[in-house]
Amino acid sequence: MIRLQNVSKQYSNGKAVDDISFFIKEGETLVLLGTSGCGKTTTLRMINRLTEPTQGDITINGQNIKTQSPELLRRGIGYVLQHHGLFPHYTVAENISIVPNLLKWTKEKTTSRVNELLEKLELPLKVANLYPAQLSGGQQQRVGLARALAANAPVLLMDEPLGALDPVTRASIRKEFNTLDELKRKTILMVTHDVQEAFELGDRICLMNEGKIVQIGTATELLFKPSNDFVSTFFKEQRFQLELESIQLKDIWQLLPKTIEGTDEKVLSPETTLWEAIDTISQATGLGAERFVTTVNNQNKQVETGSLMAAYTAYKNSFTA
Numbered sequence: 001m002i003r004l005q006n007v008s009k010q011y012s013n014g015k016a017v018d019d020i021s022f023f024i025k026e027g028e029t030l031v032l033l034g035t036s037g038c039g040k041t042t043t044l045r046m047i048n049r050l051t052e053p054t055q056g057d058i059t060i061n062g063q064n065i066k067t068q069s070p071e072l073l074r075r076g077i078g079y080v081l082q083h084h085g086l087f088p089h090y091t092v093a094e095n096i097s098i099v100p101n102l103l104k105w106t107k108e109k110t111t112s113r114v115n116e117l118l119e120k121l122e123l124p125l126k127v128a129n130l131y132p133a134q135l136s137g138g139q140q141q142r143v144g145l146a147r148a149l150a151a152n153a154p155v156l157l158m159d160e161p162l163g164a165l166d167p168v169t170r171a172s173i174r175k176e177f178n179t180l181d182e183l184k185r186k187t188i189l190m191v192t193h194d195v196q197e198a199f200e201l202g203d204r205i206c207l208m209n210e211g212k213i214v215q216i217g218t219a220t221e222l223l224f225k226p227s228n229d230f231v232s233t234f235f236k237e238q239r240f241q242l243e244l245e246s247i248q249l250k251d252i253w254q255l256l257p258k259t260i261e262g263t264d265e266k267v268l269s270p271e272t273t274l275w276e277a278i279d280t281i282s283q284a285t286g287l288g289a290e291r292f293v294t295t296v297n298n299q300n301k302q303v304e305t306g307s308l309m310a311a312y313t314a315y316k317n318s319f320t321a
């Protein structure tokens with residue numbers, strides 16, 4: 001869907017982006033992560049032509065973006081910024097309606113889309129007639145997202161979309177992002193410097209340093225198959241938690257004790273992460289003798305904290321063996 005081929009951006013003070021290439025497939029979320037000043041925002045801005053590359057090609061659905069006018073290109077690309085970027089003198093509804101109005105949607109269609117998005121993003125309908133300054137930071141970010149989603153653009157660029165929020169609001173909006181079906185259908189490139197956020201929201205992560213891509217891959221690839229010391233050091237502080245959050249029960253299925261007959265009252269889906277499984281089990285401890293089971297291809301395995309941790313260690317070791 002989105003392809004960057006040998007893209008560079010040179011400023012007079014040096015190279016902000018240095019010969020990067022990647023492909024984001026349709027419906028995928030790729031997260032750009034890295035040290036401050038490593039070129040994440042510049043990379044993002046080259047995709048909607050807010051910044052022009054010095055070298056290289058960018059295509060969306062096979063079409064070189066240079067062949068389209070920046071205005072037309074941007075109508076097909078939603079853009080969410082850290083500080084929401086809402087127009088202060090437009091009401092919430094007017095802000096969300098900007099692209100639908102450019103596309104000359106009827107008034108009824110636009111109003112119904114605005115209301116639909118307010119509802120999906122858990123904003124009260126009455127905020128439609130308020131101005132951005134009358135909303136909380138979390139609500140402003142939600143409106144920023146609603147505006148980017150308004151015209152059903154297939155591509156979404158997000159630059160630190162939750163960066164200005166407190167950690168609690170941030171974590172709760174992040175959870176909503178993961179369940180919002182409008183986002184599931186989109187091809188998304190997101191910039192963050194928050195490792196936790198990158199792991200929660202990205203299908204794959206592109207780790208950058210000094211304008212270059214150091215490694216691009218899934219969370220487990222980056223954690224268990226780091227391409228060099230920079231990658232392992234980058235995740236050092238939160239490694240244990242990240243590992244437990246990125247391994248799903250289905251990944252360690254073969255490493256769990258033998259298959260058992262019959263199901264039980266608590267079945268954990270194969271997509272449950274180790275982190276969630278341990279959390280669920282420990283919360284239930286003392287509430288009775290519940291047996292936790294995971295099921296793959298109609299076969300059940302019993303899971304408890306001890307066997308999960310043993311499987312985790314074996315899984316981890318399998319990468320160094």
Ligand SMILES: Nc1ncnc2c1ncn2[C@@H]1O[C@H](COP(=O)(O)OP(=O)(O)OP(=O)(O)O)[C@@H](O)[C@H]1O
Pocket residue numbers: 011012013015016034035036037038039040041042043193
């Ligand atoms: N318009 C510009 N003129 C000159 N240099 C620029 C310009 N925009 C960005 N740079 C430089 O390019 C480099 C990459 O900047 P960029 O904003 O892409 O980094 P980033 O990874 O998004 O950083 P951060 O996480 O701190 O926002 C930096 O050294 C920055 O100073």
